[in-house]
Amino acid sequence: xxxxxxxxxxxxxxxxxxxxxxxxxxxxxxxxxxxxxxxxxxxxxxxxxxxxxxxxxxxxxxxxxxxxxxxxxxxxxxxxxxxxxxxxxxxxxxxxxxxxxxxxxxxxxxxxxxxxxxxxxxxxxxxxxxxxxxxxxxxxxxxxxxxxxxxxxxxxxxxxxxxxxxxxxxxxxxxxxxxxxxxxxxxxxxxxxxxxxxxxxxxxxxxxxxxxxxxxxxxxxxxxxxxxxxxxxxxxxxxxxxxxxxxxxxxxxxxx
Numbered sequence: 001x002x003x004x005x006x007x008x009x010x011x012x013x014x015x016x017x018x019x020x021x022x023x024x025x026x027x028x029x030x031x032x033x034x035x036x037x038x039x040x041x042x043x044x045x046x047x048x049x050x051x052x053x054x055x056x057x058x059x060x061x062x063x064x065x066x067x068x069x070x071x072x073x074x075x076x077x078x079x080x081x082x083x084x085x086x087x088x089x090x091x092x093x094x095x096x097x098x099x100x101x102x103x104x105x106x107x108x109x110x111x112x113x114x115x116x117x118x119x120x121x122x123x124x125x126x127x128x129x130x131x132x133x134x135x136x137x138x139x140x141x142x143x144x145x146x147x148x149x150x151x152x153x154x155x156x157x158x159x160x161x162x163x164x165x166x167x168x169x170x171x172x173x174x175x176x177x178x179x180x181x182x183x184x185x186x187x188x189x190x191x192x193x194x195x196x197x198x199x200x201x202x203x204x205x206x207x208x209x210x211x212x213x214x215x216x217x218x219x220x221x222x223x224x225x226x227x228x229x230x231x232x233x234x235x236x237x238x239x240x241x242x243x244x245x246x247x248x249x250x251x252x253x254x255x256x
Contacts, residue, residue, distance in 0.1 A: 003036070004036055004037065004038045004063050004064060004091040004092050005036040005037070005092055005093055005094060005115075006032065006036060006037050006038070006092045006093070006094045006095075006096060006111060006115070006165075007037075007038040007039075007040060007086070007090040007091060007092030007094070007095050007096065008026065008037060008038065008039050008040070008062075008096045008098060009040045009041075009042065009082075009083070009086035009087075009090070009095060009096065009097050009098065010022060010023065010039070010040070010041045010042075010098045010099070010100060011041075011042055011043075011044065011082045011097075011098070011099050011100060012041055012042070012043045012044070012046065012051060012055065012100040013043065013044040013045070013046055013051075013073060013100070014046045014047060014048045014051060015048075015051070015100055015101070016048060016050040016051045016054060017214065017216075017255070018100045018101050018103075018211060018214070019041075019051060019054065019055075019100040020054060021103055021211065021215075021216050021217065022098065022099075022100045022101070022102055022103060022104075022211075023039075023041075023058065023060065024217070025103050025104040025105065025208075025217040026098075026104045027060060027061055027062075028104070028107075028217060028220055029104045029105065029106060029107045029108065029207065029217075029220045030104075030111070031107065031108060031109040031111075031112075032109070032111040032112060034061055034062045034063065035062075035063050036063065037062040037063055037092075038062060038063060038064040038065070038066075038090065038091050038092055039060050039062050039064070039065045039066075040065075040066055040067065040068070040086045040089065040090060041055050041058070041067040041068070042067070042068045042070070042082040042085050042086055043055055043067065043068065043069050043070060044070055044073045044082060045070045045071055045072045045073035046069075046073075052069060055067045055069065056069075064091060066089060068082075068085050068086075068089075070082075070085075081177070081179040083097060083177055083179075084176055084177055084179060087168075087171060087176075090168075092168070093167065093168050093169075094115060094118070094165060094166065094167050094168065095165065095166050095167075095168065095171065096111070096129070096164075096165045097162075097163045097164055097165075097166075098163060098208075099163060101210060101211045101212065102130050102163070102208045102209070102210060102211060103208060103209050103211040103215055103216075103217060103252070104207055104208045104217070104220075105207065105208065105209055105217060105220065105221055105242065105246050105251055105252055106205070106206075106207040106208075106220060106221045106223055106226055106242075107220035107221065107222060107223055108205070108207050108223040108226075109223070110129060110203065110205075110207045111165070113151070113203070114127045114129065114165045114203065115165075117150065117152055117201060118165070118166075118167050118170075121147075121201075123154075123197060123198060123199050124152075124154075124198070124199060124201045125159040125160055125166070125170055125174075125193045125196075125198030125199060125200060125201075126159075126160060126161055126164035126165060126166040126170070126193075126198075126200055126201070127152070127164055127165045127166075127200075127201045127202070127203060128161045128163070128164055128200065128201070128202045128203065128206070129164070129165055129203060129206060129207055129208060130163065130206050130207070130208040130209065130210060130239075131206040131208065131209050131210070131236070131237055131238055131239040131241070131242045132202075132206075132210075132236070132238060132239060133210070133238065133239045133240065134238040134239070134240055134241075137235055137236075137238070141157045141158065142155070142157075142158070143155070143156045143157060144156060144202060146204075146234075147201070151203060151204040151205060152201045152202065152203055152204070153201065153202045153203075153204065153235075153236060154199045154200075154201055155199050155200040155201070155202070156199075157194070158190055158193075158194065158199070158200045159190060159192075159193030159194040159195075159196065159197075159198035159199055159200055160186075160189055160190040160192075160193040160194075160198070160200055161200050162186055164200070170198065173196065174189070174192055174193055174196060174198075175192070177189055202236050203236065204230075204233075204235075204236045204237065205223075205226060205227050205230065205236075205237060206236060206237055206242065209239050209242050209243050209246070209252075210239050213243075213254055214254060214255040215243065215246070215252045215253065215254050215255070216252065216253055216255055217251070217252055218250060218251055218252060218253055219249075219250070219251050220251065221245065221246060221249055221251045225249075226245065229245065
C-alpha cells in the first residue's frame, strides 16, 4: 500500500454548490498521484442537509477520506479550529488547506512542484496555490521577489498565508493556531512564522480561483497553454486574470 503523502483539507459551511465544485474541480484537474492523497472535510456546523448528506456520501478518488461534522458554528474561531481538527487526524506529511469557495481550473502538476519547493527551501513556510485578487498585490506588506530559477515568489514580510500548502514538520515547528483569538489568530500566527525565519511563497501560475461569483468548471485549462500566455508577466497571475482566461477558453462559466 502506498503511504499517504499529502492531506487535502476542505472547510465547508452551508454552501452545497461551492463545496461540490471545489471537490470535483480538484480531482478533475489533479495530476498528483491520488494513491498518496487523503481528503478531509471539516464542516463548521452546516444547517443545510444537502451539504451534510453530500459529505457523508462522498466517495472521492483518493487513498483515504474522512470528515468531521461540527454541531455548531462559532465563526470566526471555527475556521481556525478546523485546521487544528484536520491536522490532528491527518495522515499526510503535507497539508493543503482549502475553503469551499476555491475552484480549481488548471490541470497542472502544481502539488509536486510545491512539494519540491518546500523540500528544497527550508525558509519556505508555506506556498499559496490560489490566485489572489489584484488589489492585494498593491499593498506594501505584500512585496515579494521572484526566487531565481523558479516559478515561486518569496514574500519579504510574511511567513504565512491563511490557505496554503505546508509541511507537517513546519506545522510542528510553529505550533498550533491560537484559534480562540478569533480574527487576531491569523496575524499572531503570521508573526510567529516570520519570527521563525519563514517566508510565504506564491506560485506564479496559481491553479485555483476564489469563487466569489459562483463559477463552475466546464473543462480544465491546459497548463502549458496557461503558462505560455502569462510567461512574460512579472507578477503572479491574479484572480481576475485567471477568471477571464477561464471564460475566454470556455473552461469555466458563471452560474445564473
